[in-house]
Amino acid sequence: AFSVEEQQFNDLIEADSRIEPRDWMPEGYRRSLVRQISQHAHSEIIGMQPESNWITRAPSLKRKAILMAKVQDEAGHGLYLYSAAQTLGATRDDMTDALIAGKARYSSIFNYPTPSWADMGSIGWLVDGAAICNQVPLCRASYGPYGRAMVRICKEESFHQRQGFEILLELMQGTAEQRQMAQDSVDRWYWPALMMFGPPDDDSPNSAQSMAWKIKRHSNDELRQRFVNMLVPQAAVLGVTLPDSDLHFNEETQQWDLGEIDWTEFHEVLAGRGANNAQRLQRRRDAHEEGRWVREAAAAYASKQTARKES
Ligand code: ACO
Helix, strand or coil, X not given: CCCHHHHHHHHXXXXXXXXXXXXXXXXXXXXXXXXXXXXXXXXXXHCHHHHHCCHHHCCCHHHHHHHHHHHHHHHHHHHHHHHHHHCCCCCHHHHHHHHHCCCCCCCHHHHCCCCCCHHHHHHHHHHHHHXXXXXXXXXXXXXXXXXXXXXXHHHHHHHHHHHXXXXXXXXXXXXXXXXXXXXXXXXXXXXXXXXXXXXXXXXXXCHHHHHHCCCCCCCHHHHHHHHHHHHHHHHHHHCCCCCCCCXXXXXXXXXXXXXXXXXXXXXXXXXCCCCCHHHHHHHHHHHHHHCHHHHHHHHHHHHHHHHHHHC
């Protein structure tokens, strides 16, 4: 037998209705949301780094402006998501401290380097493409503030995905060297992008409960499959090859069967041993230190204002 509150919660979930911040919710539901939303927020913030690496070197003023706007969008996404987590009682300070102490997770994908301009194309096409596939169903997440934040984030991500596709398309219509640069970049980003969807379903400890709570609507493997099905025709338009020699169309399921994913690499990156993990965290720590005076000034100003109002 459930308590009255718990029964109400279950009924809301059952009816595909939304849970709002003031509603009663099981402690596990709250914890799992804080976990997922804060990891998602951290990913957006750390995700600014691989691309900001190219802002000063983008090949034209127009490309610089587009890239700068895109990186700024990622900051905005991080901020909405931190705010959504705050409605569950998490504090910005705790979340930030966990990130800079290296105790919080963020997406594996942002621990890979961006040595060429084509990587800006691959990040848009593959990384933001994977993000959209994973995040469109999250617009229907049972927790209101999370689902609503995802609506705007997904609109912006679709724009990001197109600008990445367009960068690759332009390179693929260029010189042999430019085409090679685009292909090399796709070769480096393809598999890590597939890993963004998380471990295979039989190795995903959080999925069953998250799906029962309607936070997640599809399993990791389902979304990964949907993504590959979407990529194949787009790769043909671009004229790039997806670096999977086992990739083939399965007539029976009408899906593209993919080769083996290197899960050892995934676990290494999660354990902090990816190419750029240490650098990403150090940069985030430095930025936090450099911003200290701003936070202190803002806090001093706020307390002066409060004191003035009280006197
Ligand atoms: N990178 C880092 N950690 C990951 C990744 C990944 N690609 N995939 C899974 N994990 C972690 C999970 O966070 C979980 O860790 P935890 O239990 O310590 O919190 C663990 O691996 C096991 O995975 P699952 O049980 O499958 O976890 P979950 O059900 O949360 O599914 C997923 C993972 C699909 C990433 C989910 O959390 C999600 O949809 N999150 C929202 C989207 C998101 O965070 N995107 C970030 C990248 S996109 C972008 O920022 C542009």
